[in-house]
Amino acid sequence: MSHIVGIDLGTTNSLVAYMDGRIPRVIVGPDGSKLVPSVISFEDGRPVIGERAKARRITRVKSTVYSVKRFMGKGIEDLSSDLAYLPFHISGNEQEIVRIKVAERDYTPPELSAMILRELKTRAEIFFGETVTKAVITVPAYFNDAQRQATKDAGKLAGLEVLRIVNEPTAACLAYGLQQRHDGIVAVYDLGGGTFDISILKLKDGIFEVLSTSGDTMLGGDDLDYGLMELILNEVEATGGQGLRSRAEVLERVRTAAEEAKVALSEAEETEIVIEGEGLGSDLDYRRLLTRAEFEALVGDLVQKTVRPCLQALEDARLTPEEIDEVLLVGCSTRVPMVRRTVAETFGREPHGELNPEEVVALGAAIQADILAGNNQELLLLDITPLSLGIETMGGVVSTLIPRNTTIPTRATEAFTTFLDGQVNVEIHVLQGERELARDCRSLARFTLRGIAPQPAGVPRIEVTFHIDANGILDVTARDQRSGKAQTIEVAPSYGLTEDEVERMLKDSIEHAEADLSTRLLIETRSEADTILNATARALATDEVEIPAEERSAIEEAVSRLEEAKAGLDHRRLRDEIERLNAATRPLAERIMDAALQAALKDRPFSEILDS
Amino acid sequence: MATIETNKHTDHLCWSCYQPTGGKPFCPDCATILPVPPQSNYFSILGLDAKRMSLEPERLEEAFYALSRQVHPDHYQSRSPKERQIAEERAAVVNVAYRTLRDPIARTEYLLELETSSPQEHRDQPPAELLSQLIEIEEIVEAYRGSAGAERGALKDFLKEVHRSLEARREATETELHEAFELWDRLVAEEGSEEAKASLLKRLRELLHHRSYLTTTIRDLSAALAGEPRPGS
Ligand SMILES: Nc1ncnc2c1ncn2[C@@H]1O[C@H](COP(=O)(O)OP(=O)(O)OP(=O)(O)O)[C@@H](O)[C@H]1O
Ligand SMILES: [Mg+2]
Numbered sequence: 001m002s003h004i005v006g007i008d009l010g011t012t013n014s015l016v017a018y019m020d021g022r023i024p025r026v027i028v029g030p031d032g033s034k035l036v037p038s039v040i041s042f043e044d045g046r047p048v049i050g051e052r053a054k055a056r057r058i059t060r061v062k063s064t065v066y067s068v069k070r071f072m073g074k075g076i077e078d079l080s081s082d083l084a085y086l087p088f089h090i091s092g093n094e095q096e097i098v099r100i101k102v103a104e105r106d107y108t109p110p111e112l113s114a115m116i117l118r119e120l121k122t123r124a125e126i127f128f129g130e131t132v133t134k135a136v137i138t139v140p141a142y143f144n145d146a147q148r149q150a151t152k153d154a155g156k157l158a159g160l161e162v163l164r165i166v167n168e169p170t171a172a173c174l175a176y177g178l179q180q181r182h183d184g185i186v187a188v189y190d191l192g193g194g195t196f197d198i199s200i201l202k203l204k205d206g207i208f209e210v211l212s213t214s215g216d217t218m219l220g221g222d223d224l225d226y227g228l229m230e231l232i233l234n235e236v237e238a239t240g241g242q243g244l245r246s247r248a249e250v251l252e253r254v255r256t257a258a259e260e261a262k263v264a265l266s267e268a269e270e271t272e273i274v275i276e277g278e279g280l281g282s283d284l285d286y287r288r289l290l291t292r293a294e295f296e297a298l299v300g301d302l303v304q305k306t307v308r309p310c311l312q313a314l315e316d317a318r319l320t321p322e323e324i325d326e327v328l329l330v331g332c333s334t335r336v337p338m339v340r341r342t343v344a345e346t347f348g349r350e351p352h353g354e355l356n357p358e359e360v361v362a363l364g365a366a367i368q369a370d371i372l373a374g375n376n377q378e379l380l381l382l383d384i385t386p387l388s389l390g391i392e393t394m395g396g397v398v399s400t401l402i403p404r405n406t407t408i409p410t411r412a413t414e415a416f417t418t419f420l421d422g423q424v425n426v427e428i429h430v431l432q433g434e435r436e437l438a439r440d441c442r443s444l445a446r447f448t449l450r451g452i453a454p455q456p457a458g459v460p461r462i463e464v465t466f467h468i469d470a471n472g473i474l475d476v477t478a479r480d481q482r483s484g485k486a487q488t489i490e491v492a493p494s495y496g497l498t499e500d501e502v503e504r505m506l507k508d509s510i511e512h513a514e515a516d517l518s519t520r521l522l523i524e525t526r527s528e529a530d531t532i533l534n535a536t537a538r539a540l541a542t543d544e545v546e547i548p549a550e551e552r553s554a555i556e557e558a559v560s561r562l563e564e565a566k567a568g569l570d571h572r573r574l575r576d577e578i579e580r581l582n583a584a585t586r587p588l589a590e591r592i593m594d595a596a597l598q599a600a601l602k603d604r605p606f607s608e609i610l611d612s
Numbered sequence: 613m614a615t616i617e618t619n620k621h622t623d624h625l626c627w628s629c630y631q632p633t634g635g636k637p638f639c640p641d642c643a644t645i646l647p648v649p650p651q652s653n654y655f656s657i658l659g660l661d662a663k664r665m666s667l668e669p670e671r672l673e674e675a676f677y678a679l680s681r682q683v684h685p686d687h688y689q690s691r692s693p694k695e696r697q698i699a700e701e702r703a704a705v706v707n708v709a710y711r712t713l714r715d716p717i718a719r720t721e722y723l724l725e726l727e728t729s730s731p732q733e734h735r736d737q738p739p740a741e742l743l744s745q746l747i748e749i750e751e752i753v754e755a756y757r758g759s760a761g762a763e764r765g766a767l768k769d770f771l772k773e774v775h776r777s778l779e780a781r782r783e784a785t786e787t788e789l790h791e792a793f794e795l796w797d798r799l800v801a802e803e804g805s806e807e808a809k810a811s812l813l814k815r816l817r818e819l820l821h822h823r824s825y826l827t828t829t830i831r832d833l834s835a836a837l838a839g840e841p842r843p844g845s
Contacts, residue, residue: 368686373690377687382680469700
């Protein structure tokens with residue numbers, strides 16, 4: 001069976017992992033790194049992803065985007081804080097999918113996420129030496145239906161069959177549980193670059209039952225950075241800096257400085273922030289000492305915002321902090337000392353931070369992939385839906401059909417009828433959220449039941465089944481109760497792409513086909529490179545023929561150039577270096593052949609040599 | 613095979629090998645996963661005695677975990693689309709059944725739904741005495757919301773006391789529920805009279821009703837004491 005990989009598609013960093021027998025491992029890229037920064041930059045119209053794109057954030061502001069995960073499944077009205085601090089332009093109508101302008105073109109968030117996924121897919125393909133088409137992708141547990149669907153769409157656009165969307169804290173717990181192997185109640189506190197999740201799980205004999213979850217999909221390291229950016233911008237403005245906030249390069253420089261200072265303060269008690277005047281379009285450099293206490297005063301409210309969801313999760317699980325056996329920290333923002341303190345206070349114990357907080361999620365995704373592949377019958381995840389699902393009823397009130405924290409898959413059935421004589425369509429407005437009024441909840445979609453036979457008001461009975469699958473994604477089917485016939489439903493997703501749009505994007509994307517081709521070429525060329533490198537090593541070790549020093553050093557140089565090219569993703573360069581090594585070894589190869597031929601001629605009859 | 617009552621209804625035949633299934637989750641013949649029979653209820657789905665109301669949480673959990681291991685869609689990923697769909701459906705029903713039966717209130721509501729044709733018809737009034745008490749409490753809560761100074765402090769202390777006593781009363785309804793469960797199980801086991809069952813069901817309905825009034829008042833009270841607006845307004 002082909003490999004199913006586990007992918008942590010993060011706001012800041014993404015990773016891809018696999019099972020090496022019974023052990024989950026992160027795939028190391030050709031450059032030796034495990035993390036792929038979730039940054040996309042366009043170079044001559046082609047996307048580059050990861051470290052290389054990250055390095056272009058300041059130099060190529062207009063062609064570079066990041067933190068795309070924050071926009072998945074969102075409308076423009078949800079993004080106010082990001083709009084003020086991000087250097088790229090985001091547009092869109094209310095309650096519609098947003099578009100991000102980069103390199104003079106508009107992209108939807110799933111299209112951009114697909115580029116990151118494609119990079120991870122390529123990584124895995126190079127590692128395995130074969131194509132990878134199936135994946136488990138993680139999302140924040142508190143992601144709503146639209147955000148999950150957007151992630152699934154991104155997978156599809158990247159040429160991946162998404163076998164399962166798994167919740168990040170659940171995945172982390174799976175990796176943790178596999179390692180620790182003891183039963184109990186675990187709380188997972190995951191504060192990453194863009195999102196916050198808290199999940200409480202019960203571990204028993206290989207079953208991982210999620211009891212409750214809560215969180216905030218707009219709270220993470222990015223928000224801490226914004227807090228610090230605001231301080232810096234205000235101070236620069238106070239010394240006469242003008243129009244800073246509308247200049248993308250300035251924002252980007254300030255953001256980088258803010259993040260660096262934040263990271264430094266996780267270790268040090270104070271740090272110096274320096275932004276050269278040039279970067280601010282001013283004669284003066286910005287210089288400032290920032291203490292940890294000042295930083296904490298600045299971001300204290302944000303960190304405190306994670307407490308309420310923790311208490312909510314405890315209440316929903318009907319547990320007290322004392323009943324939690326272990327608190328697990330996930331996500332790199334948990335390196336902030338104030339975050340650790342807050343967690344310790346909330347749960348009344350020191351949290352567990354030994355696991356590498358940036359890798360556990362990907363490792364868990366790989367384990368879940370292994371379960372789905374049928375390789376592990378002992379472990380089972382019983383996950384839940386994070387938000388209540390309901391429909392709008394008279395007066396704009398929401399009637400809940402599936403309460404939050406219900407184990408998935410799950411379903412609920414509701415009968416609908418008409419209000420007017422002869423009415424042939426019924427509209428159903430589906431919402432997600434905990435508030436009582438529809439306007440305070442998240443609109444998921446409007447479904448229209450069509451083709452109802454005209455009858456007096458109240459007579460038709462259409463039975464609608466709301467089904468949340470194991471990915472936490474809603475599916476709606478309808479049946480005429482009298483005829484038993486399936487009823488057509490037209491879906492208008494509130495913040496997502498329609499199926500047609502996804503299909504069209506798939507067809508439209510020429511880079512897609514091109515990227516596939518270059519991956520395949522790269523894989524083939526790499527294996528060719530391995531063959532010639534092996535042969536060369538053997539030839540250099542031979543004692544059958546003499547190798548002059550210059551020849552040896554020329555060959556060794558070509559070998560190291562080829563090895564370097566193999567660490568990259570450029571198949572053309574790899575091809576060139578193969579040719580160079582071929583040329584360098586040709587005389588030696590001929591001499592070895594000659595020697596072999598001579599030896600053969602000496603020992604064997606002529607006829608045998610001709611036959612062979 | 614021993615004689616199994618042959619039923620012409622296809623729901624009782626395995627969709628894969630057409631052998632009788634006896635209403636089991638898996639075909640006794642070919643072990644294929646089977647759809648949930650239409651006449652099943654949450655008790656039968658979790659493999660419990662029909663309408664048994666006294667349930668130990670640990671036993672229930674065991675049954676839930678064991679069934680989940682058997683039918684969870686994770687374990688059907690490489691099977692045929694039809695098997696996958698059936699597993700998904702079965703798992704969904706098992707999940708809903710467990711969620712309903714593990715909670716004594718939801719379990720009672722479910723029993724009432726099974727036993728009475730239309731639960732909506734029986735919207736009894738809460739006992740007059742409770743109702744007048746609750747109305748009085750709501751008035752004090754209103755006064756507290758608009759109060760200040762020393763009066764506020766006194767009202768707060770008083771309301772805290774009320775909060776405690778209401779919580780205690782709500783807990784008492786839970787104990788009463790469990791006693792009623794045992795009575796019910798005995799009635800079912802001993803095939804008690806229909807009148808006895810009907811009156812016990814009525815009692816259960818009253819208890820739920822009672823409890824729901826208490827819950828609303830406790831919620832308002834907690835919100836007021838925490839300085840939050842009235843829930844839902
Ligand atoms: N030592 C550190 N101290 C404080 N913050 C840090 C440190 N190292 C990294 N971060 C911050 O952690 C965030 C990235 O964390 P992580 O890689 O876990 O996020 P992610 O998985 O990409 O995001 P998400 O899970 O929200 O989608 C960034 O905001 C980064 O600035
Ligand atoms: Mg993360």
